[in-house]
Amino acid sequence: MPLAPLFRPIDVAPAYQKVADAIEREIVNGRIKPGDPIGTEHDLVRQFGVNRSTIREGIRVLEEGGLISRDSSRRLHACLPRYSKLASRLSRALVLHEVTFRELYEASMTLEIASIEGAVERATEENLADLTDNLARSEAVLGDPAALAECDAEFHVLVAKASQNRVLQLAREPAAQLFYPTTEMIVTGVAEGGPRLVAAHRHLIDAIRRRDCEVGVLWTRRHLQDWRRGFERIASLDRSVEHMYMEHAQAARRR
Amino acid sequence: MPLAPLFRPIDVAPAYQKVADAIEREIVNGRIKPGDPIGTEHDLVRQFGVNRSTIREGIRVLEEGGLISRDSSRRLHACLPRYSKLASRLSRALVLHEVTFRELYEASMTLEIASIEGAVERATEENLADLTDNLARSEAVLGDPAALAECDAEFHVLVAKASQNRVLQLAREPAAQLFYPTTEMIVTGVAEGGPRLVAAHRHLIDAIRRRDCEVGVLWTRRHLQDWRRGFERIASLDRSVEHMYMEHAQAARRR
DNA sequence: GGCCCTAACTTTGTCGGACAAAGGGACGAA
DNA sequence: TTCGTCCCTTTGTCCGACAAAGTTAGGGCC
16 A cells, blocks of 8 residues: 655646746736736846746747736736637647648538628628628639738637637638638639639628528638648649648638 | 849857757757757767856757757657647746636637547547546545546546647647636536536537537537636636746646 | 936846755665 | 766856936926
8 A cells, every 4th residue: 555645746847837937827817907907027026035047048939828928118027829820820830730721621611601600690780890890892803812821710710709619719720711712822823712712701691691501611611621622733632731722721811 | 223232131040049940940950859968968069069057058958949859868859749738838927917817718628529520420438438437536536626636627637639640739729728727726616516517527528429419519618608607706817817827837837 | 297218227037057955876885 | 888987068047237218307498
């Protein structure tokens, strides 16, 4: 029979990690609210009793995690992590794991259908206005594949927003970010691609406005199947997402 | 008419950020492969021509992003970001955004159904063996809510794995991590909770083995509805996920 | 009194150097 | 060969320093 343990495992984390953990704890448990100032590096040096270099390493960790950021005057304050930034981390991970477009397609089918269902059920007038505005802009840039692809990405973000479900919003984003560059390629290569894309968006807005779930789901399916058909003219669905696609995700992250 | 621009915007990012970006680029575009050594801090000092403090700040950024890590002897090497670690960042974000359990429930319903559908279609013998093993362990710890909740979380990770869709695996994880602590509470508070949970798992494994999609979806629905009923005995679905839940996610991240 | 401009102060980003602790490798002894 | 020891490297941390950019305070001007 083993002895009752006398000692707890000791915490051997490096100091910068402990600094980051301590600040993270205060933010996550709500004692520091988003927007609250964190104090200057010198303040933290005094509070934690470690060197400024150590503090700065801890700050980098939190900054990268999106928990704190620097305002225009570079002062530190807590903030709400932004979905698009976090999602781009995930997109990056998916690329490194070499997921296939088939996985992307299948997951997106599920996620986008769930989004439209939520949107049909709960979209507000404001959501609809945003979507309509997006549609108008899409029509205006029909001849510009890059701009159209960007509009398409934004359209689906808006649909997800209209679902009023932030978990869904977050869950769909990583896959969606990887779609974006291929959409541009498809619209460039397939003549009827642009008009079909915009037509699908119009039907989706209509379905949301009329609260017609079935039509919404139908057109989401068609929209994604269109993407698939277009993509398969270029490459196989079983191809893994390639590294070049990351450039777009990186650009999106900085925005 | 505006003049044609003579100059490109110059890059004013701080040096540590440039260091991180440069290394990230090499990893993401594949010139440095997961597992490859990055070199010592001193090497990087020489290569980038900046101070070691600056290099170290850049390293922290990449480390937090999961792109590089240190092995047993603390040497740096590139690595594949781990889903569970990234997902816990997202879980943390969801908590800070104060998402409701209703959002969590709705999104999970979609994601877990998609997982089981994929698993029914594509699960391998090995997946089934893992699931069966998990079931056995669950039965063994029926009296221990914390252990059972952990088994439940693992079960659904295994189902997602069996779907062979890594995008789905990643998408479901943040929401799933937030479920875990409530499962423990429910199993503790509701006497028949544990047995029902294990029974549902048994039916799910059975459905996967027999490739019976309908039954799989049915039991996933029931399983989640059970959770919902249990949860509603404790609190309203419209309550936002609270800060205390993060403690579990944090523990999971370090693992 | 209110507003603008300058000067002093703060804060950040970066640098150079320093040292203890821990790990790895080489070298010699058994 | 295996073991133990010594040395070197690497990391984590500290100290002090400085330029650039931002902030604050004070004084002069309307």
